[in-house]
Structures are given as C-alpha cells and as structure tokens.
Amino acid sequence: MRSRTMRRTAIRLRLAGALAAVLVAGGVAGGPAAQAAERHGKEPTLADLAERHGRYFGSATDNPELVDEPYKALLGSEFRQITPGNGMKWYATEPQQGVFDFSQGDEIVNLARANRQKVRGHTLVWHSQLPGWLTGREWTAPELRAVLKKHVQAEVRHYRGKVFAWDVVNEAFNEDGTYRESVFYKTLGPGYIADALRWAHQADPRVRLYLNDYNIEGIGPKSDAYYRLAKELRAAGVPLHGIGLQAHLALQYGYPTTLEDNLRRFSRLGLDTALTEVDVRMQLPATEEKLAQQAEWYRDLTEACLAVRRCVGITVWDYTDKYSWIPAFFPGEGAALPWDEQLRPKPAYFALRGALGGK
Numbered sequence: 001m002r003s004r005t006m007r008r009t010a011i012r013l014r015l016a017g018a019l020a021a022v023l024v025a026g027g028v029a030g031g032p033a034a035q036a037a038e039r040h041g042k043e044p045t046l047a048d049l050a051e052r053h054g055r056y057f058g059s060a061t062d063n064p065e066l067v068d069e070p071y072k073a074l075l076g077s078e079f080r081q082i083t084p085g086n087g088m089k090w091y092a093t094e095p096q097q098g099v100f101d102f103s104q105g106d107e108i109v110n111l112a113r114a115n116r117q118k119v120r121g122h123t124l125v126w127h128s129q130l131p132g133w134l135t136g137r138e139w140t141a142p143e144l145r146a147v148l149k150k151h152v153q154a155e156v157r158h159y160r161g162k163v164f165a166w167d168v169v170n171e172a173f174n175e176d177g178t179y180r181e182s183v184f185y186k187t188l189g190p191g192y193i194a195d196a197l198r199w200a201h202q203a204d205p206r207v208r209l210y211l212n213d214y215n216i217e218g219i220g221p222k223s224d225a226y227y228r229l230a231k232e233l234r235a236a237g238v239p240l241h242g243i244g245l246q247a248h249l250a251l252q253y254g255y256p257t258t259l260e261d262n263l264r265r266f267s268r269l270g271l272d273t274a275l276t277e278v279d280v281r282m283q284l285p286a287t288e289e290k291l292a293q294q295a296e297w298y299r300d301l302t303e304a305c306l307a308v309r310r311c312v313g314i315t316v317w318d319y320t321d322k323y324s325w326i327p328a329f330f331p332g333e334g335a336a337l338p339w340d341e342q343l344r345p346k347p348a349y350f351a352l353r354g355a356l357g358g359k
C-alpha cells in the first residue's frame, strides 16, 4: 500500500504533466510541452481504462453546454457513456399533456452516436421537474395511471435501441426509508413503481431498468428500503435489473465506508448496480488538502465498484466544475468534479486513473 504522502506527490506530478497537455490542447504549442501532450494524448482515457475491467466510465451532460467546443471535445474523447442531465425529464419531454418533445434528448443521443458512446436514460418517473400541467391539478387514480403509462411508454418507445438503461423511478424514498409522498405515491400507492417498470419493459424488452437515488451509497435506512423493495420486486417477477447509486458525496459528511458491502448485497439479489451521478463537493475555497481528500474518495468509490462484479459502471454528474449543479444548489460549496472550471484535470482525475489501473 502506498502512503498518502506518496500518493499525493504522484498526483501532483501527474497534474503538472497534464497541465502541460491541456495548455497545448488549448493552442499554446511548444517544445517540451507539445511532447508531453503527445505522450499524454496516447495514454488511455478513463473510459479505455474502465473498459479493461468490463465497466463503462461516463459523464452527464446538458444541452446548453454543447455549444462549448473544448468542453464537447473532452466529453467526446474521455468517456464512453453519457447521461442527459435534464433533457429526458418529464418537463422537457411532455411539456403539454400528450404532446411529446424529444428534441433535447435526441440531440444528446445523436452526439453519443457520433462519439460511439452509450446513453443512460434519465429519468421517467420523478417527483421533481414535472410539467406544470401535471402538478397544477388534482388527478384521480385512474387518470394519473393512464398519464403515467402513456408517458413511460412513449418515451421508452422513442428511445428503444438508443439507450441501454433507464432510471425508471428516481428518488422514491425518504431518508428514513419511508416512501416519498410524491404525487404518484399519494395517488397510486407504492404499486406505481412496479407498474412503471412493467410498462417500460413492455415498451423495450431489452433495456436495463433501474431504480435510482441519492444517499443510498452506504448501508442505512434508505438503502435498506431499496434492498427490501428490490427483493420483493424480483420475487414477484417484476422487471427490475439494477439499482443506481447517485453518489452525490460531500467531504463534510464523511465517506460511505459500507459502499462495497452495499453494492455486493444488491448483486446477490441478481441485480446490477451503477454509480450514476458521482460528484464529491466541498466547502469552498478548495484547498490542496481538500482536493487531495476528494481524490482519495474518487479512488475509493472506483475501487469499490471494481471489487463488485455487477457494478457495471461509473458516471460523473458532468465532468467539469464549469457545469456542475452544486454551486447553484449548495451556496458556498463546489469544486466537486474531476476537472476544474478551465477543463484542467484535478487530483481526482489522476486518482481515478490510478484506481482504474492507469498511470
């Protein structure tokens, strides 16, 4: 085992090398820097490294960012999987009842196709980012059931063969493991989850179907709720194939040390798992120490996934601090991703490489 100091020194050295590479990629060509860039350019990407372990390594992205060419270039080269951060959500895809608009999701699917990346569909049923027509009135159970079925099936059908997995239901539980009182739960009861999975399966029998949530990385009341539900659903023959652990981590709350055990218990139910929205935020300003700790967390979560055969891949919730959701939602926090706002790799990036067996 290497000591922390050795790891940190190695990370700093690599950071210096990659900085040179980035400067050159940005047009500041020159002798030694250019050579360094060339060497760096030939190194396997995170996705290449993950693939050697039979895993994908991906990033979320969002439509407004796709005008940023340097951003787009890295998105296309470093990752082999992308997730639309917003474009496939209900408010975007069915802005009026029965009127579907798949343009944002399609843009991302087309980009992925051009870059030979696979796409995780996110997300069909969620309490948040719903269209006004749905939240603005009361529904009877039969009405809402029909609305839900139509939405799920129209979207899954549209993306049949284009996405390999769906977050069918997102964030269904509260922290204490009770069901979240979403409009779907309140109107339809907990059976809406099994129904949504069955409807999605009918619309695309090949796509992998997931339940996805945050704060379920470690073993606790919320992940226990998923464990129990997954067991019940499997026993009842409901088409559930995986559990997505979002992994929005924060340095101030501690690392979920039971992550690997947790992944393993879902595997034992015959389910895939994936780390679907990874970021590791911190209270700003980011210091060298915090960035080093963040790097260790990225390394540890990657090692946990690699240790469990059915943990199929890792997706960061966008790859650069430039487009992270964190500062807008948690004022005073940020610096959560492996690349900084200038698209320069941070210690976390090198820790990821190391964990994946790269140099």
Ligand code: G3I
Pocket (backbone or CB within 6 Å): 085, 086, 128, 129, 170, 214, 246, 277, 325
């Ligand atoms: O589309 C409007 C735009 O018209 C307006 O000008 C702008 C002004 O603020 O807002 C835009 O909407 C924003 C939307 O993202 C699209 O960019 C919303 O304000 C903003 O709240 C929304 O945030 C998204 C968030 O989900 C909503 O809960 C984030 O981008 C997205 O990354 C985040 O993703 C979620 C996952 O889906 C589920 N897990 C948690 C994760 C982080 O919250």
